Amino acid sequence: MLILEPRATTPRWLTVLTPVMAVIATMIAGGILFAILGKNPVEAIRIIFLDPLLDPYSRTEILVKAAPLILIAIGLSLGFRAGVWNIGAEGQFILGALAGGATGLAFYPVEGIWLLPLMTVAGALGGFLWAMIPAILKIRFGANEILVSLMLVYVAILLLSALVSGPLRDPDGFNFPESRQFHNAASLPILIEGSRVHAGVLVALGAVIAAYVILQRHMLGFRIKLTGQAPRAARFAGVSQNVIIAICLGISGALAGMAGLFEASGPVGQLVPALPAGYGFTAIIVAFLGRLHPVGILLAGLVMALTYIGGETAQLMLRIPSAAISVFQGMLLFFLLAVDVLTGFRLRWVGRTSA
Amino acid sequence: MKTAALTQPILIVTALVTLALFALFSGLDPVLLAVSIIIAAQPLLLAALGEMVVEKSGVLNLGVEGMMIIGAICGFAAAVETGSPALGFLAGATGGAALALIFGLLTQYLLSNQVATGLALTLFGLGLAALIGQSYAGIKPPPFPKLDLPGLSDIPVIGPLFFSHDAMVYIALALVIGVWLFLGRSRPGLILRAVGENHDAAHSLGYNVILIRLAAIAFGGALAGLGGAYLSLVRVPQWNEGMTAGAGWIALAIVVFGAWRPWRVMLGAYLFGGVTILQLNLQAANLTPLWLLAFGFFLFAIWRTLTSRRPLELLGLWLATVLTAAIAAKYPISIQSQYLSMTPYLVTIIVLVVMSADRLAANLNAPASLGRVFHKTG
Numbered sequence: 001m002l003i004l005e006p007r008a009t010t011p012r013w014l015t016v017l018t019p020v021m022a023v024i025a026t027m028i029a030g031g032i033l034f035a036i037l038g039k040n041p042v043e044a045i046r047i048i049f050l051d052p053l054l055d056p057y058s059r060t061e062i063l064v065k066a067a068p069l070i071l072i073a074i075g076l077s078l079g080f081r082a083g084v085w086n087i088g089a090e091g092q093f094i095l096g097a098l099a100g101g102a103t104g105l106a107f108y109p110v111e112g113i114w115l116l117p118l119m120t121v122a123g124a125l126g127g128f129l130w131a132m133i134p135a136i137l138k139i140r141f142g143a144n145e146i147l148v149s150l151m152l153v154y155v156a157i158l159l160l161s162a163l164v165s166g167p168l169r170d171p172d173g174f175n176f177p178e179s180r181q182f183h184n185a186a187s188l189p190i191l192i193e194g195s196r197v198h199a200g201v202l203v204a205l206g207a208v209i210a211a212y213v214i215l216q217r218h219m220l221g222f223r224i225k226l227t228g229q230a231p232r233a234a235r236f237a238g239v240s241q242n243v244i245i246a247i248c249l250g251i252s253g254a255l256a257g258m259a260g261l262f263e264a265s266g267p268v269g270q271l272v273p274a275l276p277a278g279y280g281f282t283a284i285i286v287a288f289l290g291r292l293h294p295v296g297i298l299l300a301g302l303v304m305a306l307t308y309i310g311g312e313t314a315q316l317m318l319r320i321p322s323a324a325i326s327v328f329q330g331m332l333l334f335f336l337l338a339v340d341v342l343t344g345f346r347l348r349w350v351g352r353t354s355a
Numbered sequence: 356m357k358t359a360a361l362t363q364p365i366l367i368v369t370a371l372v373t374l375a376l377f378a379l380f381s382g383l384d385p386v387l388l389a390v391s392i393i394i395a396a397q398p399l400l401l402a403a404l405g406e407m408v409v410e411k412s413g414v415l416n417l418g419v420e421g422m423m424i425i426g427a428i429c430g431f432a433a434a435v436e437t438g439s440p441a442l443g444f445l446a447g448a449t450g451g452a453a454l455a456l457i458f459g460l461l462t463q464y465l466l467s468n469q470v471a472t473g474l475a476l477t478l479f480g481l482g483l484a485a486l487i488g489q490s491y492a493g494i495k496p497p498p499f500p501k502l503d504l505p506g507l508s509d510i511p512v513i514g515p516l517f518f519s520h521d522a523m524v525y526i527a528l529a530l531v532i533g534v535w536l537f538l539g540r541s542r543p544g545l546i547l548r549a550v551g552e553n554h555d556a557a558h559s560l561g562y563n564v565i566l567i568r569l570a571a572i573a574f575g576g577a578l579a580g581l582g583g584a585y586l587s588l589v590r591v592p593q594w595n596e597g598m599t600a601g602a603g604w605i606a607l608a609i610v611v612f613g614a615w616r617p618w619r620v621m622l623g624a625y626l627f628g629g630v631t632i633l634q635l636n637l638q639a640a641n642l643t644p645l646w647l648l649a650f651g652f653f654l655f656a657i658w659r660t661l662t663s664r665r666p667l668e669l670l671g672l673w674l675a676t677v678l679t680a681a682i683a684a685k686y687p688i689s690i691q692s693q694y695l696s697m698t699p700y701l702v703t704i705i706v707l708v709v710m711s712a713d714r715l716a717a718n719l720n721a722p723a724s725l726g727r728v729f730h731k732t733g
Contacts, residue, residue, distance in 0.1 A: 004466070004730070085470055137704070142711040146417065146470070147608050151700040154601050162693035284474055323485030323596075330479025334457065337467035337475060345466070345730075 004345040014343055019289050019296070022335040023303065029335070030328050039318050047317060048310030048328075058313075060195035062305045064267055067204040068093070068259035070301035072283035074207045075252030077292040078214075082227040084248040088134065088149025089256040090280025091156035092127035096257020097264040098160060099126025101179065101271045102168060104186030111185040116199075119186060119261055127257015128250050130156065135249040139242045145249065153280070161273045168271055179271035188266040200262030204301075207255060212294040224248065256280060278326075285333045304329070369657055373650065374633065383636060386515050393524060394590055396628025398423070398582035400527050402606035403613065403620050404534055405578025410610060411538060412571035413551035413724035417473025418458055420603025421480020422576045423583035426451040428484040430584025431496055431594045440499040444523065444584050451580020452573045454480055459572040462728075463565045469726050481597065491594045499523070499589050523585055530578070535617040547571060551722035554729045564729050579603065601700065608703045611710055615720040623706075627699060634698045645683035647698075652676040 027049065031041035052058035072089045079086045086092075100123025107115055134148040165177035173180070188198035215221035226234040227244045235241065259279065264271055286304050290296030311325035375385040402419050409416050416422075429450030434443025458476050461467040499521050507518040538544040547567055550557045554564045586602065587594050605627055613620030637647070656672035663669060 006730075087474065137708050141708045143704070143707045144611065144711070147604060147611075147707055148704050150604050151601070151608075151703050154700045155697045158693040158697050162691045165693075166691055281478060284471075285478070288471060321486055321489055323482050323489070326482025327479065327486055328482075330475060330482050333471075333475035334461065334479060337461055337472050338465050340467060341465040 003348055003350055004341065005348045007344060007346050010343045015291060018339045018343055019291060019300070019336060021339045022289070022332060025335040025339070026328065026332040029331050033324065033327065033331075034318075034320065037320065037324065039320055044314055044318055044320060047314045048307055050310075051313060052306055052309040057195065058309050060192055060197045061309050062302060063201050064196045064198070065305035065308045066301040067198075067201045068263055068279045069283050069286045069304055070204045070297055071200070071207055071259040071262075072252070072256045072280060073286035073290065073297045073301060074204075074211045074294060075255035076283055077287045077290070077294070077297060078211065078224055079248035079252050080228075080287055081215075081292050082224045082244050082248050083231070084245050085146045086131065086134070086149050086249050086252045087146050087284070088131070088151075088153045088156075088280070089252060089283055090276055090278065091149065091153035092130045092253040092256035093260035093263070093280045094153075094156040094160050094276050095130040096123035096127035096260030097271060097275055098156075098163060098168075098260075099123055099257065100261030101182070101264045102163075104182050104265060105168060105179060105271075107186070108180060109183050111183070113185070115185040116188065116265070119265060120203075120258060123261025124254040124258045127260065128254040130257070131249045131253020132246070135246045138245055138249075145245070149249075157273075157276060160271070160275065164271050164273055170270075177273055181270045182265050186265055187269065188262060196267050198262065198266040200259070200266055203258065203262070205298075208294045208298045211297075215294065220247070256283075282329060285329055285336075288333060288336055307332075365661060366654060366658055370654060373653070374629070378636075381636075386512055388632065388636065390515055390520075392625065392628045392632045393520065394628075395631045396625045397523060397527055398586045398590060398602055399606050399609060399627050400621055400624035401523075401530070401582035401585065402579040402603060403609040403624055404527075404530055404617065405575035405582075406606055407610045407613065407615055407617065407620050408534060408538070408547075408578075409571050409575035410725055411551045411615060411722055412547050412568045413554055413722050413727065413729075414462065414568050414572060415469045415473065415726040416455065416458055416476070416572060416575060417470060417607065418454070418476025418480065418603075419575075419579050419606050420599055420601065421477035422451040422454050422579035423480075423586070423603045423606075424484040424597070424599045425454045425480045426580025426583030427587040427598060428488045428491070428583075428594060429580065431491055431587040432487060434496045434584075434588055435491060435494055438497050440497055440588050441522075443496070443588055444581055447580040447584025447588075448577040449580065451583065452577040455572045455576020455579070456569070458576075459569045463568055463572075466728050466730055469728070477603070485596045488594050488596060492596070494594065496588050496592050496594075499592075521589060523581070523589065531617050531621050538617070548722070551724055554724050554727070558729070558731065568729075579606070582606070605699065605703050608707055612706050614710070615722070627702070630702050631699050634695050638692045638695050645679060645686070649676060649679035649683050652679055 027045050030048075031045055034044040035041045052062060072093065076086055076089060100119040103122040104115065104119045107118075130152060131149070133152060134143070134145040137143040137148050138145045161177065164179050168179045170176065170178060170180040188200060191197045191199060191201065215225070223234065223239045224244060224247075226237065227239055227241060231241070234244075260275075263277075263279070264275060268275060282304060286297060286300045289303065290298070290300035307325060307328060311320075311322070311328070314320045314325075315322055374388075378385040378388045402423055406416065406419050426447035430443040430447025432443075433446030434440045437443070454476060457479075458472055461472045462469050501519055501521050502525070504518045508514045510518070536544075538548060546557070546562055549560075550562060550564050550567050557567075558564050582602075583599065586598060591598060606624075609620055609623040609627060612623040612626075652672065653676045656669070656676050659672055660669055
């Protein structure tokens with residue numbers, strides 16, 4: 001029979017190979033799903049995974065989608081490494097958009113290059129403070145950060161809805177529940193002419209580099225990894241678990257908040273109830289697909305953005321329902337977790353052993 | 356202290372009486388209110404009870420939300436297609452259990468991280484349910500009849516409160532009793548708890564840890580599926596994308612609130628059902644949140660009166676209660692409905708904090724192996 005045998009060390013090629021295996025397995029399973037839906041599976045997979053890469057505009061759109069995913073996933077990966085489960089990035093994303101967006105709206109119609117940095121700081125602060133709620137409740141009372149951060153997502157969605165139909169509503173907007181369009185100084189500059197690629201893409205890239213430095217070269221990164229892998233050893237080494245919880249939740253909250261602001265003042269251009277598009281949850285998949293490694297997350301974010309863009313095209317061209325893409329992304333995480341077993345264990349065929 | 360033991364019941368009774376009075380004053384029928392609370396509590400009760408058994412076996416399945424929504428759509432689709440709500444519930448339970456077994460396969464055989472896999476289950480379940488449910492939006496499901504007992508159901512107040520529910524309410528109650536007997540009074544239940552406390556020891560004794568956990572996971576999934584089906588067939592009754600709206604996560608919190616005890620889990624489910632219904636009625640009655648604050652002060656004041664000996668503190672609390680109530684009566688400022696809709700989620704957080712703050716009491720009954728991966732080589 002087939003047994004699992006623990007590995008002493010994980011070969012490097014395997015850590016790289018397993019996510020690729022998961023993506024291929026998802027393509028096959030996704031193809032089967034599309035076939036069940038009565039669509040041509042080969043065509044569907046081609047439209048989702050290949051066509052966006054061939055079209056110049058789609059290529060820029062991949063960057064637009066990938067930026068928030070990467071930004072959020074980088075923050076989450078720090079926490080996941082330390083065993084701090086921030087599931088509420090979606091809420092921190094919304095609060096960032098609200099705090100930063102409200103700052104921008106408050107200065108309407110003042111122009112000035114200082115406004116965007118101010119909004120970014122406000123957005124990061126909004127996400128940071130929202131993430132501090134589960135952090136403080138965890139540190140002070142031991143309340144489960146998974147459930148608290150997740151509950152705060154629902155609260156944030158309602159708060160956004162209340163504010164855009166209340167204090168932040170566009171005064172000239174015929175009572176529609178949405179804010180004013182951000183004016184020039186409050187909108188993110190476009191990097192590539194004729195596309196929607198905004199400055200947030202650069203910030204996401206910066207976050208990847210910063211996370212790489214922290215994890216590989218800095219004491220903090222070592223402490224985070226130590227807390228996750230050997231909590232007891234970390235305690236003996238004098239690493240305060242509470243500090244790690246606060247730092248991990250704080251960083252991921254701030255990054256998610258920034259991502260929220262970039263989304264609002266970039267592609268969306270105003271605060272609307274439909275702003276949260278599930279990036280906070282998809283980023284969890286991105287973090288795992290990237291094996292919690294900054295460079296991996298960069299690539300994983302691009303792949304995930306590809307499925308978004310390709311998925312939209314597939315919706316239009318093949319009339320594939322939008323939910324099929326979420327199923328697709330969920331399957332990806334399943335396969336990823338399934339093949340992950342190979343990094344810790346090796347498969348071995350043994351004859352019937354006597355116990 | 357004698358009063359300490361009585362504090363909880365006194366608080367609960369006062370809260371209930373105040374709520375009944377509030378209902379009377381705002382022109383609502385307290386009996387109808389109670390009945391709607393019972394209906395609102397069922398999905399939470401079923402899902403939380405199932406998750407409790409799973410956690411007792413040492414497995415943390417965070418995919419309750421996903422299993423519930425799959426149960427909701429499977430149940431709804433089956434009921435609409437066959438015209439039989441009973442078959443719908445069966446399909447809901449089957450769908451929930453099937454999804455749970457994916458989780459079981461991944462965590463038990465492929466040793467994946469339970470937190471991550473549970474999240475994957477939720478993401479996948481939400482997507483799959485939306486996919487299946489596309490053609491079912493806006494349809495009315497076949498009605499699920501109430502079991503009226505001749506004679507008993509006609510008694511005023513008692514009849515509608517106890518003898519005039521649909522079958523699932525009684526089945527859920529039977530399940531609570533069954534789980535209570537199973538875990539506390541039966542040998543298989545003892546084995547399941549042993550697996551959850553120390554899987555290595557249970558394995559050494561010759562118990563099949565993986566199989567027992569798989570059974571628990573499937574049971575939890577079936578119950579979550581039933582809860583979801585109740586949501587789409589009775590509580591709403593309709594299919595909407597994402598209709599669980601966090602109910603699965605609240606069920607997870609109820610397990611913590613219930614300290615892994617069936618009866619307390621049931622109490623928790625009714626409490627959250629109550630909060631949900633109350634919040635909806637506040638929205639309808641256009642009541643101000645100041646009243647809510649006054650109510651909170653009131654309960655807190657009663658609690659401190661029973662437990663504290665400091666007269667100044669008590670005086671302050673009662674003063675605050677009366678003052679808030681007075682202001683609430685004088686200035687009927689209404690707020691946006693969204694703020695009231697936040698209450699179930701905020702209450703969940705408060706409950707988690709209160710339960711976790713008392714670490715000793717909270718962890719006493721928590722399974723020791725909860726969330727740990729089991730592999731024979733250890």
